Amino acid sequence: MNLQAKGLLLHCRGGFEGEVASEAAQAVAEAGNSGFARAKADTAFLRFELYAPQDWRELLAARPFPDWVFARERYAWIDRIENLPQQDRAGVIATQLAAMGLAAGRVSCEFADTNEAKEMSGFLRRFTPHLEKALQKVGVLRAQATLPTLHLFFESSEACDIGLSAAGDSSPWPMGVPRLRMPRGAPSRSTLKLAEAFYALMSEAEREKGLRAGLRAVDLGACPGGWTLQFAQRGIHVQSVDNGPMAEAVLETGMVEHVRADGFTWRPKKPVDWMVCDMVEQPARVARLMADWVASRSCRRTIFNLKLPMKKRFDEINRCREIIDKALTEQGLSYTLRMKHLYHDREEITAYLALG
Numbered sequence: 097m098n099l100q101a102k103g104l105l106l107h108c109r110g111g112f113e114g115e116v117a118s119e120a121a122q123a124v125a126e127a128g129n130s131g132f133a134r135a136k137a138d139t140a141f142l143r144f145e146l147y148a149p150q151d152w153r154e155l156l157a158a159r160p161f162p163d164w165v166f167a168r169e170r171y172a173w174i175d176r177i178e179n180l181p182q183q184d185r186a187g188v189i190a191t192q193l194a195a196m197g198l199a200a201g202r203v204s205c206e207f208a209d210t211n212e213a214k215e216m217s218g219f220l221r222r223f224t225p226h227l228e229k230a231l232q233k234v235g236v237l238r239a240q241a242t243l244p245t246l247h248l249f250f251e252s253s254e255a256c257d258i259g260l261s262a263a264g265d266s267s268p269w270p271m272g273v274p275r276l277r278m279p280r281g282a283p284s285r286s287t288l289k290l291a292e293a294f295y296a297l298m299s300e301a302e303r304e305k306g307l308r309a310g311l312r313a314v315d316l317g318a319c320p321g322g323w324t325l326q327f328a329q330r331g332i333h334v335q336s337v338d339n340g341p342m343a344e345a346v347l348e349t350g351m352v353e354h355v356r357a358d359g360f361t362w363r364p365k366k367p368v369d370w371m372v373c374d375m376v377e378q379p380a381r382v383a384r385l386m387a388d389w390v391a392s393r394s395c396r397r398t399i400f401n402l403k404l405p406m407k408k409r410f411d412e413i414n415r416c417r418e419i420i421d422k423a424l425t426e427q428g429l430s431y432t433l434r435m436k437h438l439y440h441d442r443e444e445i446t447a448y449l450a451l452g
């Protein structure tokens with residue numbers, strides 16, 4: 097299926113279109129191409145159009161999905177179907193995709209994550225089963241997990257953009273929006289941030305190894321205990337460092353030791369499997385602390401939050417990357433660092449750092 101991409105389609109949090117446009121320009125340059133962003137502020141998506149069409153797989157391969165920070169979802173933009181008839185939208189889409197020789201293992205009907213676009217959600221919930229049937233009938237949708245994912249992006253019910261991503265090279269959730277349940281006894285919504293980070297920043301193999309019962313974790317800036325609860329509920333022992341008050345429900349899990357101390361100076365007596373950090377501080381200061389824990393082997397892996405300034409968000413992220421890189425390479429250590437603007441993040445990003 098050697099389809100040509102006209103560009104990229106990207107989803108993000110409203111207000112971050114500029115950051116995604118810069119990321120897309122870099123990614124397209126890495127793929128040996130160039131183009132321009134068509135973006136409007138606060139629309140929560142953008143189209144990056146290429147000056148010269150390019151094989152869609154080649155375009156995406158230059159920057160796999162885990163390497164994007166501000167894009168909640170991204171796929172190759174193949175084409176647009178307009179003037180969909182009200183009576184047979186599914187039939188028209190299926191016929192056109194079959195004529196293009198397209199084959200997909202999964203279809204995802206998507207819209208922008210804004211209040212204005214929310215009405216599309218009801219329409220797409222009703223429409224998707226009809227579309228799936230129509231796509232199966234013409235042989236576009238097949239039960240083969242290795243085939244690409246077909247993304248159909250609807251700005252209205254009259255037109256849709258056709259997108260493709262390789263199997264496994266996209267967000268684990270449609271449009272990058274996770275539907276996670278608040279765990280029982282959770283004292284804050286921020287618990288969902290760490291839950292999302294486990295899925296958005298770690299591979300399945302890493303989760304299997306890193307989230308086993310019996311491991312030990314430290315949570316810096318832990319109160320009221322949302323992040324701590326994520327570990328406790330998985331049977332992981334937590335030392336929760338914070339001078340603030342910890343929620344009773346979290347302490348009652350019996351897995352938590354509340355340590356009243358300064359998270360910037362406190363260290364565990366023995367190395368631990370995990371350290372997580374949600375202290376509100378200057379990003380560079382947090383990055384230095386994270387790098388130091390990992391370089392000194394105080395922990396094997398860490399997930400941490402970097403609160404970003406309103407302007408020059410990219411510069412701040414690059415500064416943090418440099419701090420971490422310097423601290424670890426000076427010691428001859430190789431590492432994995434992934435950063436993501438999670439659905440549950442606002443003016444901040446979340447990062448995963450591990451040795452190896």
Ligand SMILES: C[S@@+](CC[C@H](N)C(=O)[O-])C[C@H]1O[C@@H](n2cnc3c(N)ncnc32)[C@H](O)[C@@H]1O
Nearest residue numbers: 286317319320321322323338340358359374375
């Ligand atoms: C955003 S809240 C953490 C929320 C927590 N992750 C949760 O899920 O409930 C930040 C916390 O960091 C703590 N904090 C800030 N500076 C700290 C420091 N130097 N040492 C320890 N805790 C600190 C604050 O007391 C506050 O409770």
